Amino acid sequence: MxxxxxxxxxxxxxxxxxxxxxxxxxxxxxxxxxxxxxxxSLIVDNENRIIGSTLIGQNFTAPQYFQSRPSASGYNATSSGGSNLGPTNPVLLELVDNRKNALQKAGVTDPIPSDLVMASASGLDPHISLESSLIQVPAVAKARNLPEEKLKALVLAESVNSPFSGAYVNVLSLNKALDEMDQ
Structure with a gap:
C-alpha cells in the first residue's frame, strides 16, 4: 500500500x-x-490595428502589391499543409501553369522563379526569394506609378540575407513598407 x-x-x-x-x-x-x-510576431498598421504576422503568409492579389508564395491551404493557419501532389501530377502542373499565366497577366515578364508558382510545404510561408521580389518590381511600379529604381531600393532594404537559405523578403512587411511610402 x-x-x-x-x-x-x-x-x-x-x-x-x-x-x-x-x-x-x-x-x-x-x-x-x-x-x-x-x-x-504581429505586425500593426499606422492606426495600431493588427494586420498580420511575420510568421504567416497572406494572399495579395491586387496589382499594386507584391504577390506572396502560393498556398495549398488557402493561407489558413488552422489547416496548414502542402498539396501532396507529385511533380508529374496533372493537377499540380495545371496549378503551376495557371499561376504562371496570372503572373504574366499582372505584368511579370522575366522567367518566373518556382517559389511564385509552387506552394510551400506548410502553405503558410511568409517569404519569397529576393529574385521573386525583384522580378515583380516593374509590374508593381507600373500599378503604383512609381519609379522602378525607388521600388527596387525598397525591396533591397526589406530583404534579409541568410547563409542557409539565401536572400529572401517577407511579403507582408514589404507591402506594408510600400503602403507607408505612399503616405
Missing part, C-alpha cells in the same frame, strides 16, 4: 510541476524576454 501512496504522490507532484509550474514559468519568461515573438 505504501508503494501506491508513493506512486500517487509522485504522480501528483510531477503532474503539477510539468503540467502547470514549468509551462507557466516558460510562458512568463518568454513574454518578458521575447514579447514580440511570444505574442505571435
Amino acid at each position: 505504501t508503494s501506491l501512496k508513493r506512486a500517487t504522490l509522485l504522480f501528483t507532484v510531477l503532474f503539477l510541476i510539468t503540467g502547470f509550474v514549468y509551462p507557466m514559468i516558460v510562458t512568463l519568461a518568454a513574454g518578458f524576454l521575447f514579447p514580440n515573438q511570444a505574442h505571435g
